[in-house]
Amino acid sequence: xxxxxxxxxxPATSYFDLEARTCSVTVYSERKPAAGLRKTVTAGLVEIxxxxxxxxxxxxxxxxxxxxxxxxxxxxxxxxxxIGSALLIKPSWSKLKPRRNxxxxxxxxxxxxxxxxxxxxAFCLSELVRSAGGPPADLSPNSRAGRPRSAFLDIGTGSGxxxxxxxxxxxxxxxxxxxxxxxxxIARVNARMNGVERRIGLWCGDAAKLPLRPIQKFDLVCxxxxxxxxxxxxxxxxxxxxxxxxxxxxxILKQEFREVQTAFEKLGLKLMHNRADREWKSGAFRRx
Numbered sequence: 001x002x003x004x005x006x007x008x009x010x011p012a013t014s015y016f017d018l019e020a021r022t023c024s025v026t027v028y029s030e031r032k033p034a035a036g037l038r039k040t041v042t043a044g045l046v047e048i049x050x051x052x053x054x055x056x057x058x059x060x061x062x063x064x065x066x067x068x069x070x071x072x073x074x075x076x077x078x079x080x081x082x083i084g085s086a087l088l089i090k091p092s093w094s095k096l097k098p099r100r101n102x103x104x105x106x107x108x109x110x111x112x113x114x115x116x117x118x119x120x121x122a123f124c125l126s127e128l129v130r131s132a133g134g135p136p137a138d139l140s141p142n143s144r145a146g147r148p149r150s151a152f153l154d155i156g157t158g159s160g161x162x163x164x165x166x167x168x169x170x171x172x173x174x175x176x177x178x179x180x181x182x183x184x185x186i187a188r189v190n191a192r193m194n195g196v197e198r199r200i201g202l203w204c205g206d207a208a209k210l211p212l213r214p215i216q217k218f219d220l221v222c223x224x225x226x227x228x229x230x231x232x233x234x235x236x237x238x239x240x241x242x243x244x245x246x247x248x249x250x251x252i253l254k255q256e257f258r259e260v261q262t263a264f265e266k267l268g269l270k271l272m273h274n275r276a277d278r279e280w281k282s283g284a285f286r287r288x
Contacts, residue, residue, distance in 0.1 A: 003041075003044045003045075003048070007037070007040060007041065007044070009029075010028065010029050011027070012025055012027045013025070013026050013027075028065075033062060037062065038060055038062065041060055042060070045058065078091045078108075078109055078115060078117065079094070080094050080096045081116045081117070081122070081125075082102075083116075083122075083125045083126055083128075083129045084126075084129050085099055085101075085102060086101075086102060086129045086132065086169065087103050087104075087105070087125065087128070087129050087168070087169065088102050088103070088104045088105070089105045089107060089115070089116040089161070089165070090104065090105075090106060090107075091106070091107065091108050091109070091115075092106050092108050103165070103168035103169050104168070105161065105164050105165050105168055105194060106193060106194055107161055107164070107190055107194075114157075114159035114160070114161040114162070115159065115161065116161060118280075119275070119277035119278060119280045119282070120250035120251050120252075120280050120282050121161060121162070121224065121250070122277075123248070123250055123277075123282035124162050124222045124224055124248050124282070125161075125162065125165055127220070127222070127246065127248045127284050128152075128162065128165055128166055128169060128171075128220070129169065131150060131219070131220045131246055132150075132169040132170065132171065150171055150172075150218075150219030150220055150245075151171065151172065151173055151174075151175075151216070151217070151218040151219050151220070151242075152166040152171040152173075152175070152218060152219070152220045152221075152222075153175050153176070153218040153220070153221045153222070153240055154166070154174075154175070154176035154177070154222050155177060155207055155210075155221065155222065155223040155224075155225065155237060155240075156178055156179070156207070156223060156224050156225045156251075157176035157177060157178045157183065157184070157202070158178060158183055158187070158224070159183070159186060159187060159190055160186070160187025160188070160190045160191055160200070160202065161190070162176070163175075163176035163187065163191070163200045164187075164191055164194050164196055164200070167191075167194075167196035167199040167200050168194070168196060171220070172199070173199075173201065173216075174199055174201065175200070175201040175216070175218070176200060176201070176202050176203075177202070177203050177204065177205035177207075178204065178205070179204070179205070179206050179207070180204075181204045184202055184203065184204045187202055188202055207223070207225065207229060207233045207236060207237060208232070208233050208236070209236075210233070210236040210237065210239065210240060211236070211239070212235060212236060212239050214239060214240055217240060217241060217242045217245070218240055218241060218242060218245060219242055219244075219245045219246070220245060220246050220248070221237065221240050221241050221245065221246070221247050221248065222248040222250070223237050223247070223248070223249055223250070223251075224248075224250040224251045225250075225251050226251055227251070227252050227253065227256040227257075227259065227260050230249055230251075230252070230260050231259065231260060234264055234267060235267065238264065238267045238269060241287070243287055244286070244287070245286070245287075246272070246284055246285070246286055247264070247269060247284070247286070248282070248284050249264065249282065249283055249284075249285065250280075250282035251280075251282075252280065252281055252282060252283075253279055253280065253281070254276055254279055254280065254281045257281040260283075261283065264285055268287050268288050269285040269286065269287055270285060270286055270288045271283050271284075271285055272284050272285060
């Protein structure tokens with residue numbers, strides 16, 4: 001980032017997508033870039049690697065963009081998402097009204113990933129709706145609880161989107177954790193904005209420290225984590241599940257899914273259904 005900013009004489013910004021595992025560095029300039037910029041940047045990256053740092057695979061794009069209101073234009077990328085007729089995920093600026101008895105989660109893009117746009121998050125949301133079996137009797141934001149439903153645990157909550165959706169759909173109780181304290185803070189803000197902060201138990205926690213013999217077990221557990229962590233902590237993750245419960249595993253690259261599937265099948269779990277979307281694959285498991 002510093003290298004690119006110095007070359008163009010303009011401040012550079014970076015964005016790290018935790019879900020896609022990519023980092024984008026961008027510089028906007030009102031002047032036409034100097035000839036040979038592409039070669040200069042490539043040479044700079046090579047020099048960085050000679051210092052022992054891995055720059056990884058990269059793509060350099062130089063494009064002319066038209067003038068516009070950037071403060072508003074980026075919002076076009078974040079559109080409302082409907083998960084069947086039971087759930088609507090939308091940003092705060094959307095004027096889309098929910099259908100009758102449709103639960104609504106209002107969530108803006110932020111530092112913590114999870115807006116429902118990513119395939120892995122979308123799969124988890126669809127499993128939430130599938131397991132809920134329909135809208136709760138009371139969807140008003142100030143109500144304490146809707147019709148009692150299954151217990152839900154969200155491991156790696158990020159923005160809190162799954163926990164918030166679960167509370168809106170009437171799951172009870174709803175528990176969520178994340179290793180990142182900042183993510184937990186953001187999730188609490190989002191839960192408060194959606195009027196469900198009293199229905200969700202949110203805490204900063206590590207999947208590696210989940211109890212092997214928990215007092216509380218759950219009917220539905222979502223673990224949207226990287227494959228290595230899922231495999232390493234498979235016993236702790238599976239231990240949170242009730243005998244007839246469903247375990248949703250996401251955040252898995254296609255080529256890594258078979259290894260994850262095998263690891264959990266050895267614990268007595270059976271893959272019920274799965275979904276592949278772009279480079280990602282997610283699955284829902286139950287005990288045999």
